[in-house]
Amino acid sequence: MEGPTLRPTDSVTRLRGVGPVLQGVLESCGVHTVGDLLLCVPYRWEDRSTAVSPADVLEPGRPVLVRGRITGLRLGRPRGRGRRVVTAVVADERGTLPAVWFNQPWVAKALRGRGPLFFFGKVERHSRTGRLQLVNPEIGADGEAGGGIVPVYRPMGRLGGRRLRGLVEQALGTLDELEDPVPEDALKGLGLPKLRSALERLHRPVTPADPVERAALLGALERRETPEQLRLAFDELLALALAVGSVRQKRRRQRAVCRVQRGVRGLDLPFELTEAQRRVVAEILGDLGGPHPMARLLQGDVGSGKTVVAALAALAVLEAGHTVAFMAPTELLAEQHVVSLGRLLRGTGFEPLLLTGSLGAAERRQVLELLSGGGPHLVVGTHALIQRAVQLEGLGLVVVDEQHRFGVAHRQALVAKGKAPHLLVMTATPIPRSLALVAYGDLELSVLDELPPGRRPVRTIVRRRSEAGRLWSFLAGEVAAGGRAYVVYPRIEASGELEVQSLEENAERLRASLAGPGVGVVHGRMGRAQREAAVAAFRSGEIGVLLSTTVVEVGVDVPEATVMVIESPERFGLSQLHQLRGRVGRGHRPSWCVLLVPDVLPAAAERRLAVFGSTNDGFRLAEADLELRGPGEIAGFRQWGADGLRFARLPWDHELLQKARQVAAMLARTGRLEEVLQRMAPHLAGGEVPGGG
Numbered sequence: 001m002e003g004p005t006l007r008p009t010d011s012v013t014r015l016r017g018v019g020p021v022l023q024g025v026l027e028s029c030g031v032h033t034v035g036d037l038l039l040c041v042p043y044r045w046e047d048r049s050t051a052v053s054p055a056d057v058l059e060p061g062r063p064v065l066v067r068g069r070i071t072g073l074r075l076g077r078p079r080g081r082g083r084r085v086v087t088a089v090v091a092d093e094r095g096t097l098p099a100v101w102f103n104q105p106w107v108a109k110a111l112r113g114r115g116p117l118f119f120f121g122k123v124e125r126h127s128r129t130g131r132l133q134l135v136n137p138e139i140g141a142d143g144e145a146g147g148g149i150v151p152v153y154r155p156m157g158r159l160g161g162r163r164l165r166g167l168v169e170q171a172l173g174t175l176d177e178l179e180d181p182v183p184e185d186a187l188k189g190l191g192l193p194k195l196r197s198a199l200e201r202l203h204r205p206v207t208p209a210d211p212v213e214r215a216a217l218l219g220a221l222e223r224r225e226t227p228e229q230l231r232l233a234f235d236e237l238l239a240l241a242l243a244v245g246s247v248r249q250k251r252r253r254q255r256a257v258c259r260v261q262r263g264v265r266g267l268d269l270p271f272e273l274t275e276a277q278r279r280v281v282a283e284i285l286g287d288l289g290g291p292h293p294m295a296r297l298l299q300g301d302v303g304s305g306k307t308v309v310a311a312l313a314a315l316a317v318l319e320a321g322h323t324v325a326f327m328a329p330t331e332l333l334a335e336q337h338v339v340s341l342g343r344l345l346r347g348t349g350f351e352p353l354l355l356t357g358s359l360g361a362a363e364r365r366q367v368l369e370l371l372s373g374g375g376p377h378l379v380v381g382t383h384a385l386i387q388r389a390v391q392l393e394g395l396g397l398v399v400v401d402e403q404h405r406f407g408v409a410h411r412q413a414l415v416a417k418g419k420a421p422h423l424l425v426m427t428a429t430p431i432p433r434s435l436a437l438v439a440y441g442d443l444e445l446s447v448l449d450e451l452p453p454g455r456r457p458v459r460t461i462v463r464r465r466s467e468a469g470r471l472w473s474f475l476a477g478e479v480a481a482g483g484r485a486y487v488v489y490p491r492i493e494a495s496g497e498l499e500v501q502s503l504e505e506n507a508e509r510l511r512a513s514l515a516g517p518g519v520g521v522v523h524g525r526m527g528r529a530q531r532e533a534a535v536a537a538f539r540s541g542e543i544g545v546l547l548s549t550t551v552v553e554v555g556v557d558v559p560e561a562t563v564m565v566i567e568s569p570e571r572f573g574l575s576q577l578h579q580l581r582g583r584v585g586r587g588h589r590p591s592w593c594v595l596l597v598p599d600v601l602p603a604a605a606e607r608r609l610a611v612f613g614s615t616n617d618g619f620r621l622a623e624a625d626l627e628l629r630g631p632g633e634i635a636g637f638r639q640w641g642a643d644g645l646r647f648a649r650l651p652w653d654h655e656l657l658q659k660a661r662q663v664a665a666m667l668a669r670t671g672r673l674e675e676v677l678q679r680m681a682p683h684l685a686g687g688e689v690p691g692g693g
């Protein structure tokens with residue numbers, strides 16, 4: 001009984017077996033239509049061409065196909081726990097192999113019977129007895145052997161891989177109707193297959209009869225090197241490139257609300273700008289004088305002097321009569337910026353306002369009134385700036401500091417408070433070029449590649465916790481000589497984890513052993529007044545040692561500080577450690593970053609920290625972080641509707657990205673960008689084409 005034909009654009013509910021529950025599961029994974037399901041390609045392929053005897057299974061690890069009869073079938077619930085376990089023994093004339101199924105009591109039925117069966121699954125070693133066993137193997141009737149290369153699907157929530165395979169089989173019936181979203185001329189010369197045949201071959205691989213060829217195909221699939229997989233990766237990167245291009249195009253059609261006509265009045269700065277700062281300021285002023293809103297990323301390592309660049313941009317816009325909103329990720333940083341921007345702008349007649357969640361009600365009302373009354377004002381704040389009650393009349397420039405700590409939605413929300421204001425985002429966490437092209441692809445890039453003169457490279461050393469006593473006397477000496485020291489902890493309170501140091505556990509002990517220099521504390525759960533008092537006392541030298549959480553990671557700028565001690569540093573990412581290290585080495589005295597590690601450290605952590613100690617180059621550390629941890633966490637992908645990439649692998653697929661960018665540019669030139677972008681929406685994991693601006 002066939003219903004009307006299924007089409008790729010149909011809802012998944014038209015698939016046999018998909019009711020409201022499964023629909024919910026599928027949709028929560030971004031699968032709305034039958035076509036979306038086609039894009040859920042297998043994540044593994046298994047060779048089920050030849051079965052082996054149970055006697056030939058000699059090592060754990062790899063999945064195997066075993067043929068044999070079932071003996072000794074048992075259904076149990078071991079040690080009173082809830083998990084129901086089916087155990088059995090697979091046997092033939094040459095030997096036996098135990099098999100076990102967890103939480104699948106129904107397999108017992110499939111196993112009753114006399115004939116030989118096939119079992120496909122992973123071999124593991126029993127944790128207690130050390131014997132090899134098959135764990136949760138798939139069961140096939142005798143006739144189903146020689147299945148060739150079989151696709152394996154990643155389960156989606158409660159939808160298991162095998163049921164998913166069944167649904168995909170149904171969806172494959174619509175393949176002939178699937179439209180290729182990429183026009184034919186755009187694919188020319190790329191050596192990539194049509195989408196239709198790529199999907200067909202990934203879902204239903206053709207198994208070569210020759211075992212050598214078979215192994216080669218499996219290897220290529222595993223390494224994601226087949227033309228079919230490259231086609232999917234290409235589509236994903238093209239969709240991103242088109243989304244980026246679309247935002248750029250839209251911006252170029254907007255007119256900037258504030259056009260800075262005159263150059264900036266010189267600021268009376270306490271130092272000379274570096275060459276790099278001068279160049280970047282010129283780039284920014286060029287944008288601010290142009291007809292379209294600026295959208296620029298300022299990248300510069302910790303301490304390279306981004307704040308003064310932002311201050312000059314802000315001054316230009318203020319003098320042109322427009323308001324500037326400056327957003328920072330923490331209250332502490334916003335508070336510090338009010339102080340330092342206030343100092344830099346002294347004598348200009350502009351004074352920064354602070355807007356954070358910690359303001360008192362009266363103060364807050366006053367600031368909101370000033371801002372809605374029209375400017376020009378410079379307002380510095382946290383997320384509090386994007387609350388609905390905040391009206392930024394005459395907003396001409398948005399500055400986002402430490403961009404990597406914000407979601408892009410935040411910066412868009414702030415931009416949306418104005419009519420096409422300029423945007424300057426700043427970050428000290430460089431991301432490798434290929435990722436930047438995607439994550440920040442809609443932004444122009446300025447780079448501060450020079451540190452202010454007189455900086456001394458910070459020396460990084462690793463010390464065991466058992467040697468900490470000597471370290472504390474060293475701190476006391478540094479402070480006595482006019483320096484300051486930070487001690488940073490991964491958390492405020494003790495947790496169950498023994499190896500992770502906490503601020504509270506250590507504060508008393510340190511107060512006792514550091515009687516001389518005076519010890520202060522700062523963390524995110526303190527009120528604003530307390531926090532400001534602690535930082536001010538540290539700045540003035542009243543307190544010599546500041547114990548803190550990572551709230552000091554960004555923004556605290558005390559040039560006298562010469563020692564940064566990081567407790568349990570193995571808990572932090574390399575870029576984060578680099579930010580922390582950047583808090584010292586800002587003055588003219590030699591500085592140290594001390595990593596205080598547990599006496600026993602896993603080898604991998606040891607290696608990571610060694611990489612950190614070997615370079616002061618934030619760019620290299622970001623790349624190392626990427627290689628060690630993958631790009632999943634890198635901010636900026638979500639903006640393009642992709643929660644990370646499904647098929648492409650950056651930075652490794654850099655060449656493919658270049659091709660995708662070329663094709664995107666060609667489509668833009670020929671006026672087809674938006675049209676193709678709409679068709680490619682399913683290729684962005686979120687399934688939605690991001691909005692502009």
Ligand code: ADP
Pocket residue numbers: 271272273274277300301302303304305306307308428452453557559586
């Ligand atoms: P970041 O790029 O990390 O935000 P900051 O803007 O906080 O760096 O600057 C770090 C320190 O360097 C500040 O104390 C600032 O006053 C100082 N600084 C910035 N530019 C210069 C310069 N050209 N010469 C000397 N010191 C500078």
Ligand code: MG
Pocket residue numbers: 306307401555
């Ligand atoms: Mg900064």
